Amino acid sequence: MSETKTAEQLAIETKAAFEKSVDAVKAIAEEALGKAKSGETLAASIKERADEALTVMNELKARQTELEQKMARPGRGDERDDSLGEQFVGSDEFKGFVANQRQGASASLTVKSTDLTTATTNAAGSMGAGIVPTRAGMIELPRRRMTIRNLLMPGRTDGPLIEYEREVGFTNNAAPVAEGAAKPQSTMQIQDVQTRTKVIAHWFRVSKQTLSDVAQVRTLIDTRLMYGLALKEEEQILFGDGTGENLHGLVPQAAAFAPAFTPAQMTRIDRIRLAMLQVALAEYAADGTVLHPTDWAQIELTKDGEGRYIIGNPQGTAQPTLWGAPVIPTKSMTVGNFLTGAFGMAAQLMDQWDARIETGFQNDDFTRNKVTVLAEQRTALAVYRPEAFVTGPIMPAQGG
Known part of the structure; x- marks a missing residue:
């Protein structure tokens, strides 16, 4: 079985092939330019070779770019993450459980969560800073009804x-008065x-x-x-x-x-x-x-x-x-x-x-x-x- 190549190895090989294809395109272009200066008519074979060389160069360039992007991403594209089941059966605790099975024995796996959460800490999966709060308006203090x-x-x-x-x-001295008698005086x-x-x-x-x-x-x-x-x-x-x-x-x-x-x-x-x-x-x-x-x-x-x-x-x-x-x-x-x-x-x-x-x-x-x-x-x-x-x-x- 052939050894699987890493992303770095593939990138190096692709870069070398790309540079080689560039040289090939340059050679065909120089040949065509020399014949054009001498007045010779360009043969159809030269055009076909130029088209083929440009196609190969573009494909290699796209492949090189893809490999560079994978290498730049966290987790590295060439490294495959094991599933939870694979991690569990490969853990030392599970292997010890299989080797020494007894009543009441168990095995567990602590999983480091990378789920998205509402946490605001600087940790993987923390999405709290992106949550937009719903503002219910300003809640005033109660007011007394004035009466x-x-x-x-x-x-x-x-x-x-x-x-x-x-x-x-007020002193009220009002009283019945006889004919010819003095009338009483009231005061206030x-x-x-x-x-x-x-x-x-x-x-x-x-x-x-x-x-x-x-x-x-x-x-x-x-x-x-x-x-x-x-x-x-x-x-x-x-x-x-x-x-x-x-x-x-x-x-x-x-x-x-x-x-x-x-x-x-x-x-x-x-x-x-x-x-x-x-x-x-x-x-x-x-x-x-x-x-x-x-x-x-x-x-x-x-x-x-x-x-x-x-x-x-x-x-x-x-x-x-x-x-x-x-x-x-x-x-x-x-x-x-x-x-x-x-x-x-x-x-x-x-x-x-x-x-x-x-x-x-x-x-x-x-x-x-x-x-x-x-x-x-x-x-x-x-x-x-x-x-x-x-x-x-x-x-x-x-x-x-």
């Missing part, structure tokens, strides 16, 4: 200062009240490249800036202490809970009703109660002596209400406290600047390709009748 502004009387102002007169005292006390609009604002700084390359970022910035204003405004409406640039909120001005009477085993629901009574005794009608969602959940879970829910049906879709007035559950309210009042009549929110978005350059933003995105509003809160609001702890002194 308190909608409870108040809306208004607008063209100037920063709001003045109004609040009646703080008026208080001048001033408040002014306050600016609520914040901003982001972002690169122009980001705004240009990621369109969703601009939308997120705008909506998040506006949400931030609304969130801070709601906190100020409820709890602003009136100092500096803070609004004077409803809770700091509201009357403290002082029930007209104390029922036996007072519950959370009882306390809301008594707060509404306190508003009514101040000659106003409560049109809402603000609670933290945790406190409203405790009220909804209140049951009677037989385990039946007092507030509605768990499968129902009724809006939160107590004693005919809506309940507004919001995390802006502190846990364990309530605010009940005549929101639509006793307080007004006046806007001088509507909430808006502005962009511009700050400091060296222009030379650094930065853009400052600003959101701001200018608002005043006028609480005409503080006694029309009642606040206090939602937890009863005992029971409930």
Whole structure:
């Protein structure tokens, strides 16, 4: 049996044959050129030999190129990879198993995998770097639903200062008067009240490249800036202490809970009703109660002596209400406290600047390709009748 030649040997032989064929073509060409110069007519045999020599040369060139490509490829074209079965029967572990067969003996083959995988390491078969991720978009943080502004009387102002007169005292001496008798005099006390609009604002700084390359970022910035204003405004409406640039909120001005009477085993629901009574005794009608969602959940879970829910049906879709007035559950309210009042009549929110978005350059933003995105509003809160609001702890002194 003749020895199988390697790719290197075949390449050397093919290269030599190719060079020989090139020489043959050159010889035929020189012969034809010499006869053409002397005026001799080229015989048909010369043309046939030239065509044959060119064909042989082209075939050898193609063969040489093929061998060179095989030698350049990993794995070498002349080396045949054994199948898994051939590798297994040729392994030392299998040969030892055949030579020493006994109960419980076994043989195994560890295969070095070259399968394509999603790995991103620098190893054979790693294709992870070529995987294009599916982008589901930007997932925003949750937003709180704003509710308190909608409870108040809306208004607008063209100037920063709001003045109004609040009646703080009235002595009614009206009485039947006899003919010719002096008529009684009544008195009242008026208080001048001033408040002014306050600016609520914040901003982001972002690169122009980001705004240009990621369109969703601009939308997120705008909506998040506006949400931030609304969130801070709601906190100020409820709890602003009136100092500096803070609004004077409803809770700091509201009357403290002082029930007209104390029922036996007072519950959370009882306390809301008594707060509404306190508003009514101040000659106003409560049109809402603000609670933290945790406190409203405790009220909804209140049951009677037989385990039946007092507030509605768990499968129902009724809006939160107590004693005919809506309940507004919001995390802006502190846990364990309530605010009940005549929101639509006793307080007004006046806007001088509507909430808006502005962009511009700050400091060296222009030379650094930065853009400052600003959101701001200018608002005043006028609480005409503080006694029309009642606040206090939602937890009863005992029971409930």
